[in-house]
């Protein structure tokens with residue numbers, strides 16, 4: 258039934274009505290932070306303060322770092338902002354950060370990111386889930402990452418180190434520049450593929466190996482995907498009704514098939530290997546985990562462990578190629594420590610490298626692979642010493658990249674300087690000024706593994722090769738606007754010269 262005699266007029270009236278309703282909805286939502294007297298940047302319809310994925314060319318991590326820098330001048334403690342119409346709270350003050358992540362954790366147990374257990378079961382992994390379910394799973398998985406377990410897996414990691422050395426040597430023999438991002442992508446794929454799935458991915462030789470392809474696809478974001486991600490975080494219930502997936506269908510199917518087949522193979526043949534998958538199978542046999550939970554956890558170990566460590570090594574080697582003095586000093590330490598251990602890279606020798614720790618910490622400061630973290634407020638929370646209540650359901654953002662580039666904690670933040678992490682300098686800084694692995698009960702569960710991978714990779718390369726920047730490398734490096742992980746756009750080319 259038409260309201261007027263013309264369909265065109267009816268349509269125009271309907272569009273006008275709908276636009277008015279949406280505009281009123283956004284305008285009302287945008288009053289939220291003003292009512293609470295919390296400073297916030299001016300929002301616009303429909304993205305609120307989020308970057309427009311079709312226009313701005315900025316990732317959320319970089320956006321939050323800018324927000325931190327600009328809004329900290331207005332209020333040094335915190336600010337509000339809007340993701341679409343949803344009010345979000347961003348924390349600057351390091352004591353407030355500590356409250357959210359550790360001291361008052363009971364108010365902020367959930368990460369508040371979207372997952373869809375029904376239509377996309379692989380998305381219900383440790384990183385995403387919340388509440389009691391998260392608490393139980395975290396307790397079950399924590400023993401998988403103790404230093405004893407890491408020591409147990411060390412040999413599997415070393416096997417992958419041989420392929421890394423051979424690949425680097427190959428480039429040197431052909432006098433070719435090395436795309437270090439690609440090489441380290443293969444190295445970490447082999448490691449995490451071996452430890453999370455018990456498979457020899459052989460990524461250096463097998464260019465058709467599906468692992469790097471699907472690995473990259475996890476974080477590769479098209480404009481549509483980043484729009485859907487922002488939408489599903491803002492409207493999770495509606496997104497579940499609309500059956501929006503968090504992980505692309507083909508990626509989910511690939512990892513489900515790999516894990517279920519590997520588990521079946523081990524069960525049928527009693528094959529044993531010291532890796533994450535074995536530990537997860539033990540939890541399944543003890544009826545602590547279901548097969549679907551094993552699939553989701555193996556997936557998140559791969560997803561969280563693949564790109565984070567490979568970008569850390571890439572950025573470290575890029576900085577070392579630019580800073581020859583630092584590279585030399587680190588190589589001297591590597592040679593000196595390895596001499597004490599019969600030239601062998603071992604769990605113990607890696608732990609002894611103090612300057613290595615400083616270099617890795619400075620890399621993680623300048624380029625935190627996960628540039629921000631989130632929590633969801635699960636109960637109304639009164640900010641200490643303020644008259645502001647953070648209401649249940651509010652998304653809370655910790656802008657790691659912004660904090661790590663704050664002049665107040667790190668003068669000349671763009672300069673790569675491992676001395677910032679000498680014992681003396683570390684002692685005088687707030688503990689929460691360096692949080693590449695997050696903090697509190699939800700801190701990265703795989704940090705030991707990630708650091709072990711990173712240090713093995715750096716030791717192996719620097720022991721044998723001298724690096725310098727190739728003219729093909731884009732300087733300064735540009736960060737990918739679409740990736741959730743902080744990653745350089747394009748290839749990172751380095752010259753490698755073999756040391757005899």
Ligand code: HEM
Pocket residue numbers: 358383384385395557558559561562563565566569621625626627630631692693694695696697698699700701702703704706707708711
């Ligand atoms: C350099 C390497 C890595 C970096 C910088 C990194 C960083 C992070 C950060 C910032 C978080 C969020 C912490 C928080 O919210 O407080 C996180 C969580 C997590 N990471 Fe890592 N990570 C790395 C390597 C790994 C590896 C190798 C694994 C697995 C093998 C892993 C598995 C996880 C998981 C499962 C979580 C979710 C923990 C939870 O919510 O309980 N990460 N990581």
